[in-house]
Amino acid sequence: xxxxxxxxxxxxxxxxxxxxxxxxxxxxxxxxxxxxxxxxxxxxxxxxxxxxxxxxxxxxxxxxxxxxxxxxxxxxxxxxxxxxxxxxxxxxxxxxxxxxxxxxxxxxxxxxxxxxxxxxxxxxxxxxxxxxxxxxxxxxxxxxxxxxxxxxxxxxxxxxxxxxxxxxxxxxxxxxxxxxxxxxxxxxxxxxxxxxxxxxxxxxxxxxxxxxxxxxxxxxxxxxxxxxxxxxxxxxxxxxxxxxxxxxxxxxxxxxxxxxxxxxxxxxxxxxxxxxxxxxxxxxxxxxxxxxxxxxxxxxxxxxxxxxxxxxxxxxxxxxxxxxxxxxxxx
Amino acid sequence: xxxxxxxxxxxxxxxxxxxxxxxxxxxxxxxxxxxxxxxxxxxxxxxxxxxxxxxxxxxxxxxxxxxxxxxxxxxxxxxxxxxxxxxxxxxxxxxxxxxxxxxxxxxxxxxxxxxxxxxxxxxxxxxxxxxxxxxxxxxxxxxxxxxxxxxxxxxxxxxxxxxxxxxxxxxxxxxxxxxxxxxxxxxxxxxxxxxxxxxxxxxxxxxxxxxxxxxxxxxxxxxxxxxxxxxxxxxxxxxxxxxxxxxxxxxxxxxxxxxxxxxxxxxxxxxxxxxxxxxxxxxxxxxxxxxxxxxxxxxxxxxxxxxxxxxxxxxxxxxxxxxxxxxxxxx
Numbered sequence: 001x002x003x004x005x006x007x008x009x010x011x012x013x014x015x016x017x018x019x020x021x022x023x024x025x026x027x028x029x030x031x032x033x034x035x036x037x038x039x040x041x042x043x044x045x046x047x048x049x050x051x052x053x054x055x056x057x058x059x060x061x062x063x064x065x066x067x068x069x070x071x072x073x074x075x076x077x078x079x080x081x082x083x084x085x086x087x088x089x090x091x092x093x094x095x096x097x098x099x100x101x102x103x104x105x106x107x108x109x110x111x112x113x114x115x116x117x118x119x120x121x122x123x124x125x126x127x128x129x130x131x132x133x134x135x136x137x138x139x140x141x142x143x144x145x146x147x148x149x150x151x152x153x154x155x156x157x158x159x160x161x162x163x164x165x166x167x168x169x170x171x172x173x174x175x176x177x178x179x180x181x182x183x184x185x186x187x188x189x190x191x192x193x194x195x196x197x198x199x200x201x202x203x204x205x206x207x208x209x210x211x212x213x214x215x216x217x218x219x220x221x222x223x224x225x226x227x228x229x230x231x232x233x234x235x236x237x238x239x240x241x242x243x244x245x246x247x248x249x250x251x252x253x254x255x256x257x258x259x260x261x262x263x264x265x266x267x268x269x270x271x272x273x274x275x276x277x278x279x280x281x282x283x284x285x286x287x288x289x290x291x292x293x294x295x296x297x298x299x300x301x302x303x304x305x306x307x308x309x310x311x312x313x314x315x316x317x318x319x320x321x322x323x324x325x326x327x328x329x330x331x
Numbered sequence: 332x333x334x335x336x337x338x339x340x341x342x343x344x345x346x347x348x349x350x351x352x353x354x355x356x357x358x359x360x361x362x363x364x365x366x367x368x369x370x371x372x373x374x375x376x377x378x379x380x381x382x383x384x385x386x387x388x389x390x391x392x393x394x395x396x397x398x399x400x401x402x403x404x405x406x407x408x409x410x411x412x413x414x415x416x417x418x419x420x421x422x423x424x425x426x427x428x429x430x431x432x433x434x435x436x437x438x439x440x441x442x443x444x445x446x447x448x449x450x451x452x453x454x455x456x457x458x459x460x461x462x463x464x465x466x467x468x469x470x471x472x473x474x475x476x477x478x479x480x481x482x483x484x485x486x487x488x489x490x491x492x493x494x495x496x497x498x499x500x501x502x503x504x505x506x507x508x509x510x511x512x513x514x515x516x517x518x519x520x521x522x523x524x525x526x527x528x529x530x531x532x533x534x535x536x537x538x539x540x541x542x543x544x545x546x547x548x549x550x551x552x553x554x555x556x557x558x559x560x561x562x563x564x565x566x567x568x569x570x571x572x573x574x575x576x577x578x579x580x581x582x583x584x585x586x587x588x589x590x591x592x593x594x595x596x597x598x599x600x601x602x603x604x605x606x607x608x609x610x611x612x613x614x615x616x617x618x619x620x621x622x623x624x625x626x627x628x629x630x631x632x633x634x635x636x637x638x639x640x641x642x643x644x645x646x647x648x649x650x651x652x653x654x655x656x657x658x659x660x661x662x
Contacts, residue, residue: 136576204579205579211577215569222602249538
């Protein structure tokens with residue numbers, strides 16, 4: 001019973017600290033006091049206040065987040081594509097034929113325009129050449145090693161520092177209010193899971209994304225899973241609600257995206273009953289980040305922007321709504 | 332601050348109640364004091380005791396459970412198959428051709444031997460005819476409705492009462508000790524998720540299983556997901572570690588099964604470093620449940636039994652190790 005008492009006392013202290021912290025900390029400090037911030041706070045208060053007609057029990061407070069362009073930047077190209085480029089370069093000595101063979105030649109020369117000429121087919125070839133053949137453990141290590149040395153061309157920062165401080169605050173705010181938060185990204189789970197917990201606080205089981213088929217093998221009696229050169233699932237557009245249903249099995253009450261690839265996820269989320277939050281991050285800040293929407297090759301926001309306006313979804317204007325973009329701006 | 336104090340006081344009371352309950356309750360009351368129960372308790376104590384060389388942080392305490400034959404019975408046939416039989420009967424008036432067409436004719440006549448003659452192909456035909464074409468919401472309702480009226484042929488009980496009381500206690504014991512528990516079943520998620528939370532305490536996002544492909548559609552502007560007549564994933568044998576990697580993204584430290592379909596999951600689980608628990612439920616009780624293993628058509632346990640013996644995995648003898656099988660035996 002002594003131990004139990006000590007646990008109780010410790011828990012009591014922790015609760016008191018928590019109570020103080022909760023009353024002291026204003027949520028979303030990097031958000032300006034605009035209608036967008038208000039929409040978020042109003043929604044969270046509605047679904048968490050017991051007795052409110054829109055109250056949602058904690059277990060059903062599912063919130064899903066796109067990654068590229070919603071939680072971290074996606075320019076001048078998706079970061080997983082920069083990873084692929086660097087992997088093609090690292091693997092090139094073992095593939096002398098790549099010097100003459102497209103799309104590898106273009107990738108080695110850093111000529112992304114020439115890569116894009118090859119279209120979907122070239123992209124798939126590059127993805128498979130850089131992701132397949134590894135065991136799941138080998139590949140996770142490759143991703144971790146890459147993140148240590150790779151730097152973003154514009155900021156010179158590690159890619160994992162190119163995450164949006166206001167969105168980190170939003171994640172913290174939702175989690176404090178009992179939400180279970182998920183990534184639902186077009187990027188692959190193999191590329192995301194090695195770092196999403198440390199950077200954003202998403203454990204591996206809360207990361208939904210595109211994925212590769214794997215093969216179970218016994219190597220000297222030890223089982224391994226080997227990544228195959230075949231997509232298992234493409235988690236984009238219609239794939240997002242499909243992936244949500246497949247992996248989570250519940251409809252989110254809040255969804256966050258930034259491009260047409262997120263449209264169906266937002267439609268699916270808002271089609272449920274009760275209070276719903278659908279939010280788009282609009283890239284409007286050419287100075288601190290990038291400004292792009294309807295014609296961008298990465299993160300095109302066109303149809304979803306129209307639908308957001310028609311349906312009254314929350315559209316965040318990065319330039320006006322966010323005091324800072326990246327955490328490192330604090331320093 | 333008044334509200335905060337009230338929360339603190341309530342939490343303190345809850346903690347005291349919890350402390351009393353924890354010191355009073357002996358874990359696994361329906362388990363006899365055999366070497367199998369001891370193996371479970373020893374494992375849990377090892378991985379939860381801080382400072383122990385085998386300590387595992389709570390976030391990594393993943394435990395995966397097969398369903399059919401591990402958490403509930405699977406005789407005289409998998410319960411999802413009984414569901415299919417009843418669905419074929421319910422749908423027969425809309426399909427007069429089934430009276431003359433196999434495997435439907437055999438299913439309508441309840442002639443399971445004749446159904447099995449059709450092999451894998453016939454089975455797939457039956458699965459698709461009874462599971463495809465519905466929206467995910469329609470299908471969940473069909474499963475719920477079926478469970479209300481369907482009765483097991485031997486006990487006359489609802490199928491959801493054919494769950495093993497000792498396994499419910501094991502689930503509770505693991506959860507109390509910070510484990511995150513998952514179903515990893517050959518049965519389909521569409522069939523399991525509507526009831527696993529209520530019956531076992533697995534929320535939808537902790538149910539991994541076989542699944543159907545779905546299609547995203549807008550019906551009068553409202554998005555729906557329609558189940559297609561095509562498998563998305565078969566979660567059996569090699570599929571179990573593949574599914575675990577795909578859905579959870581972490582290797583379990585404990586896995587529970589009862590048949591050869593669970594062998595690879597147990598291999599995958601035990602191949603990790605540190606303390607591991609691999610457990611097989613051996614159906615040895617012809618009187619209170621069923622006795623079967625190496626030659627059964629449902630839940631065959633042959634190779635996995637050999638490997639369990641060779642590797643010293645825990646094999647539960649239902650007859651000797653369990654005081655009762657089903658919860659209703661308590662009454």
